[in-house]
Amino acid sequence: MYKYDNYDQTIVDERVAQFRDQTERFLAGKLTEDEYRPLRLMNGLYVQRYAPMLRVAIPYGLLSSEQLRMLAHISRKYDKNYAHFSTRQNVQFNWPALETVPDILADLASVEMHAIQTSGNDIRNTTSDQFAGxxxxxxxxxxxxxxxxxxxxxxxxxxxxxxxxxxxxxxxxxxxxxxxxxxxxxxxxxxxxxxxxxxxxxxxxxxxxxxxxxxxxxxxxxxxxxxxxxxxxxxxxxxxxxxxxxxxxxxxxxxxxxxxxxxxxxxxxxxxxxxxxxxxxxxxxxxxxxGFFTSPEYDKNAAEDSSFDEAEKSNKAFSNWAKRNLFTHRVAGYKAVVVSLKAPGIAPGDATDEQMDHIAELADQYSYGEIVVTHDQNLVLPNVKQADLFSLWEKLSEKNLATANIGLLTDMICCPGLDFCALANAGSIPIAKQINEKFDDIDYLHDIGDLKIKMSGCMNACGHHHVGHIGILGVRKKDEEFYQLTLGGSAEEDACLGDRLGPSIAKEEVADVISKLLDVYVELRQDEERFLDTYRRVGITPFKDRVYPKTAVKEKAYANN
Amino acid sequence: MRIIKDKKISDDDWVIARELDDSAPIPEGNVILPFSYWRANRDELLKQDTAHAVWIDGDIETEELSDDLGQFSIIGLDFPAFKDGRSYTHARMLRDRYNFEGELRAIGDVLRDQMFFMFRCGIDCFQVSEGKDAEDALKSFNDFSVRYQAAADDAVPIYKLR
Structure with missing residues (x-):
């Protein structure tokens, strides 16, 4: 990965000094709140619902184990022992005290990290493919x-x-x-x-x-x-x-x-x-x-291993995980491993300090010390030998990091929502929880297969709901939380925006409505069709009729212009 | 007015005519005129044997000034609020595309913490806002000793020095 030279290091060090000075001027009353705002925003520091939120840049999602350990350290020392990985391959701390932020930035600079341009009206962190390379x-x-x-x-x-x-x-x-x-x-x-x-x-x-x-x-x-x-x-x-x-x-x-x-x-x-x-x-x-992005020295004999196949045959839980959480590597005998940050009951994308330290350790042991943040809010260990997969899986399981759900219904994208964000109209995390509780049967989830649920707590769409196979948008009606569903979106090479299913639904009905949509899919799917394929073939009507049986009104497509 | 010019604090006798009706008589003394006034009274102004200065905001495109650039010793660039970044592009266009060699003066809401960017775009003079410490503001030029990109100050990007 890229290594800072003296120039790069000087820039981030001088940024820390500059922001320390700005924050001191603000705390001393020399800068007004209005004057300080654009300065803190250019350093990724928002003032949120309960506390400041600091967003740290992870350029194109790539982290070294040393950097991940530093994130764990920061969450321990300055925050509440966890961090949130975002859909932009960045990381957010939800509870730092304003006056400690210059120290946090200094800690980050010591491992070649920063919060430059993670907010503000400027050019943000450039994102990329989590399987790049x-x-x-x-x-x-x-x-x-x-x-x-x-x-x-x-x-x-x-x-x-x-x-x-x-x-x-x-x-x-x-x-x-x-x-x-x-x-x-x-x-x-x-x-x-x-x-x-x-x-x-x-x-x-x-x-x-x-x-x-x-x-x-x-x-x-x-x-x-x-x-x-x-x-x-x-x-x-x-x-x-x-x-x-x-x-x-x-x-x-x-x-x-x-x-x-x-x-x-x-x-x-x-x-x-x-x-x-x-x-x-x-x-x-x-x-x-x-020259900074060269391949490690791969083991030429990695593909000769047979332990992986044997473990897959003999251990159902491992085989479920292997089916969903591994990604084909261009080198035979290697896999990229997706570490799920979507365990039931956990806010999507959250990791504790202990989990981060654990993953850093495993990255050193099994994947040349590199970790990638995905825009689906999971982490990737990109270079794991297949012979190591079973022990890696066991070790990930110890810290609740081996949920076999990558690409499945419960691998949701979710913004922080009303629980943290000052802009949100409605909660996202409680809906994620509701969906997790409803769909807790791993065999059912595997049967449903690839399904991207994306959820935003307001129309600013940080959870990318427009491009979810099922999109969920939080709205507010008469001071109550409602949810607007869209179907058929995609953010991939066949990118398109989802179609609006119908009137928004009450908070407690979201998981039940998803269940109805999945019933329609299971009844109508052909061969190996994914939910999205079936939707594209049959259109919105059967789904709409099931969810709104009496009011199957014709709705204009939500946003296909 | 109190200014920072070439990274030094000084005073000069230029005043900015924020509003000036196109039909008003030509003001006396060193006045930075609205560009609209210049346009309306161009022929009269050109008869005068004095230095000319105009100011523009983001709504005036630099292309509109390009024929007259040789007439101006100062072009004021307005920063009505920190969020309005159009004058940064104006500065670069005037320096890089039209090779304007006179003074580019930042006027309006000139914040200390933005002067570094303004300077890099080719602005060499800054109106000091009322109640702001000019000595303090000077420090901001030293915020960064290394810059990645080429701009009006650095001829080449940093990578060429690596």
């Missing part, structure tokens, strides 16, 4: 480009006060595991007819109140032009993005208002001025950064 379907490892973007965007003098926040995702694989098309800028590594690898540039995707699947504005961009093209897009956005209404300020609105053709024309015109400037990337620099 080991996936079989990968054309090229996207992480070097994420790191190049991270450096270019860090304290970018021109783009630190954009109309709104700005999120970039990069994927190098055929199967999109990074939700590329619902980002402000999404980049797919692709090959052109001449066999060269470059980027397909998607702009203006996003969720929130006005969801859009982003269009491609340049199907092939040479790598050397990556930064100049990003700069051209950001410049057009910074000049012309709306600033009068924060709900219309994301780049997706600008792209949609101008139309893809006109937006593209403006970007290309801007680009023509800066394309051959100092922004042009040296191949030498690309190679330098690539």
């Amino acid at each position: 080991i996936a079989e379907d990968e054309l090229e490892d996207p992480r070097p480009y994420c790191e190049i973007i991270r450096q270019w965007s860090t304290f970018h003098p021109e783009f630190s006060f954009l109309p709104r926040k700005f999120k970039i995702a990069v994927s190098g694989a055929t199967h999109d595991r990074a939700a590329v098309k619902v980002h402000d800028i999404g980049l797919y590594l692709v090959k052109n007819d001449a066999g060269e690898v470059g980027f397909n540039v998607i702009v203006g995707g996003g969720l929130g109140r006005t969801p859009f699947i982003g269009p491609s504005i340049r199907p092939f961009l040479e790598k050397q032009h990556l930064l100049s093209y990003l700069e051209a897009i950001l410049r057009v956005y910074n000049r012309f993005g709306r600033r009068d209404n924060m709900y219309r300020a994301r780049i997706k609105i600008l792209v949609n208002d101008l139309g893809k053709e006109e937006f593209t024309r403006q970007v290309e015109e801007e680009w023509s001025h800066i394309k051959d400037s100092v922004l042009k990337l040296d191949q030498k620099e690309i190679n330098r950064v690539k």
Whole structure:
């Protein structure tokens, strides 16, 4: 993984000093609350419902065991012994005291971490594929480009006060595991007819109140032009993005208002001025950064192991886990292991200090000391020999980290909701709990198979409900929590927004309604169809009729424009 | 007005005409005029043998000034609130695209903690807000000794030095 040199370290150290000074000025009354707000926000520090929340960047989700141990330490020393991994591959601490935040940042800087641009109207942490570097379907490892973007965007003098926040995702694989098309800028590594690898540039995707699947504005961009093209897009956005209404300020609105053709024309015109400037990337620099993302020395004989097959045959619980929580590795005899942070009764994405230390230990022992945060709020150990899987599973089980539910109904994406967030209209975590209690039969869950439930406590859509196979959106009616369901969304290469099922439902009915939807699926599915496939084949009507038997009114599709 | 110019505190006699009707007589002395006033009275103003200065906000595009840049010794860039970042792009366009060599002066809500970014975009003069400690503000230029990107201050990105 990327290692800081003196320059990188100086920047994060100076950031700590700067924020310490800003916080001291605030606490001394020299800065007003209004003046301090944008400064703390640029350091990922929000003031939430009960306490401040600190969001820490995990660039493209990649952590070393040393860094994970530091997160455990921080949760112990400054917080309530747990941390929350977010859908943006970041980590959040929910209870730090404001005056300790400079110390937390100093602790983070000691392990090459920071909270720079984890909030504010700036370029946020670049996200990527959790299986980057080991996936079989990968054309090229996207992480070097994420790191190049991270450096270019860090304290970018021109783009630190954009109309709104700005999120970039990069994927190098055929199967999109990074939700590329619902980002402000999404980049797919692709090959052109001449066999060269470059980027397909998607702009203006996003969720929130006005969801859009982003269009491609340049199907092939040479790598050397990556930064100049990003700069051209950001410049057009910074000049012309709306600033009068924060709900219309994301780049997706600008792209949609101008139309893809006109937006593209403006970007290309801007680009023509800066394309051959100092922004042009040296191949030498690309190679330098690539040099940090090399493969470990894999064991050539790893595939000769037979213990894995035997354990799968003889142990049902292990085989359930192996079926769901392992991901095919490009090297024979290795697997990527998904560590589930979705155990029943636990808020999705939460890990305790003890669990984090435990995972760090296992990463050192079994996976070359690396851990990846997924945008589904789980963790990945990317390089595990199959001969080690059974003992790893046993050790994960000791700390409630081996729930065999990856990709299943209970592997929900969930925002912090009303329990923590100042914006939320309704709870998410209690609904996750309700669903977990209702669907506690592992065989049933495995029978239902792949199902992505995504849940947001308000229309800001941090839980990505629009792109859930089943999306759940918390709304408030007469001061009571209700939930609006959508069906058929996807954040992958076949990205599309879910259709609205019907009127919102009461809090206590959510799990029962999901149960009805699953009954319809089980009755109608053919062969190996997933829930999403059946939905796409049969449409919304049978589902709607089951949930709203008397009021099967025709509803306009929620957001398919 | 109290300013920070080339990282030093000083006073100068320029005043900013925040509002000036296009039909008003040409003001006396060193006045930074609204760009709309310049446009309306361009011919008259050009007859005067004095230094010219205008200010723009985010709604005026730098393209609109490009023909007259040689006339201005100062261009004021307005920062009406910390959130409005359009003037950062204005500064870069004026420096990088139009090679404006006169003074770029940040006016409006100029916050100490944003001066580092403004300076990097090519702004070399800062109006000091009332009640703010200018000495204190000077420190912010030293917040970061290393910058990743090339901008108006650094000719090349840091990676070229690695």
